[in-house]
Amino acid sequence: MPTPPAYAPGITPAYGLVATDLDGTLLRPDDTVSARSRAALALAASAGARHLVVTGRPVPGIRALLADLAYTGLVVCGQGTQLYEAGAGGGRLLRSAALDREAADTALGKIEAEVGAVFAAVDQDGVDGVTLIEAGYRMPNPTLPAQRVDTRAALWERPVIKVLVRHPDLGDDALTAAARGAVGDLATVTMAGPGTVELAPRGVDKGTGLAVAAELLGVGAERIVAFGDMPNDLPMFAGSGHRVAMGNAHPELRAAADEVTLSNAEDGVAVVLERLFGPAAARQSGAEAAPGI
Numbered sequence: 001m002p003t004p005p006a007y008a009p010g011i012t013p014a015y016g017l018v019a020t021d022l023d024g025t026l027l028r029p030d031d032t033v034s035a036r037s038r039a040a041l042a043l044a045a046s047a048g049a050r051h052l053v054v055t056g057r058p059v060p061g062i063r064a065l066l067a068d069l070a071y072t073g074l075v076v077c078g079q080g081t082q083l084y085e086a087g088a089g090g091g092r093l094l095r096s097a098a099l100d101r102e103a104a105d106t107a108l109g110k111i112e113a114e115v116g117a118v119f120a121a122v123d124q125d126g127v128d129g130v131t132l133i134e135a136g137y138r139m140p141n142p143t144l145p146a147q148r149v150d151t152r153a154a155l156w157e158r159p160v161i162k163v164l165v166r167h168p169d170l171g172d173d174a175l176t177a178a179a180r181g182a183v184g185d186l187a188t189v190t191m192a193g194p195g196t197v198e199l200a201p202r203g204v205d206k207g208t209g210l211a212v213a214a215e216l217l218g219v220g221a222e223r224i225v226a227f228g229d230m231p232n233d234l235p236m237f238a239g240s241g242h243r244v245a246m247g248n249a250h251p252e253l254r255a256a257a258d259e260v261t262l263s264n265a266e267d268g269v270a271v272v273l274e275r276l277f278g279p280a281a282a283r284q285s286g287a288e289a290a291p292g293i
Contacts, residue, residue: 013047013277016223019210019236020269022055022062023141023193024229025246029265031143033069040270041069044277052076052213054206054226054236056192058123058131058161059084059093061144066091074216078123079190079200079232080209081161091127095212097201098125101156103186104163107199108152110182111165115175119166120152125159137166140195163187163199172197176231190232191250198232207235214239225276227261227269228253244272 018041020026028034041051054076055062062077066086074094075084083095104122112118119137124130131146132155133139139146149155155163167175175197180189187199214224226233226240229249237243237256245257246268254260261268 013044013049014223015044015049015225015242015276017050017052017214017217017219017225018044018273019052019054019224019226019240021206021228021230021233021236022053022057022065024248024264025227025233026053026269027065027264028267031141033065034267034270036267037270038069040267040273040277044273047277049277050217050219052210052217054080054210054213054233056196056198056206056232057144058082058129059091059127060129061131063091074213076206076209076213078161079188079192079198080205080207080235081200083209083212084127093127096125096161097204098159099162099187099199099201101160104160104199105152105156107179107183107186108163108165110184110186111179114182115167115170115178117168118175119168120155121146121164122155122160123162123164125161129158129161136168137164138195140193161200165197165199166195191230192232193230205235206232207239210236210239225272227272229264244269 026033056079058078059082072086072088075086077084081097085092085094108120121133121137132149133146134149134152172191176191179197183189185202188202188205190198192198221239222241224240225242226236227244228236229246231250231252233253234256243257245254245260247263261272
């Protein structure tokens, strides 16, 4: 049986858009979405709220997951470089921002001048783009497919949306800081997850992607509730009315959050959605809307 609406007709929930990161947020450590999280997203949908995935993964890395969730509509991919529309019969890429390959190669050289040799990978542009990794680069998520190349020059043979950088010794925070200092205005540098420092086109991030998607959906920033776990989610937080950090979140994101929920392993997204869109929230919204109460 379908889930009955939590909100009476004419009663609008406080939030009309639920923006979720994937890795470390909606996805459990085994790369799945739990039954509880699926039910909580359905509860939000029954109240009229849309779910928007906002992820660092490129389009090819999320299509199977979207199909499993029966997800249709807009998706912000590749740290905001791609706006994808998922559909039951297939999807289409609405927008894409490529990273200048010469600038990206120069940026890597500048980083290496500061910290020594690094290992790099790239996400190619397009719905069928491939993740290419050079020798020595280890994928932070082994479930995502990648192809190894013999030379760095091979990374630039096709347009790319972003570059992933790893250092054999430096931690993520130190590498991110060094990369930002070295790269300057050649690219946007962000930390997207453990072992995942990335270079995207200058001025492009999850916040710019969310803003475009929200405008197309007709939802104002104040009616967006956003969930994330890493510093690359900070721009998304800046464009949202309510910001929720996961219990496993990076300290920078926790400091910018309105609240901290449980970890992704404990269905922290579902815990908040159940509170925001459950019966108690519906009763509160109804009381606020009723005249004379």
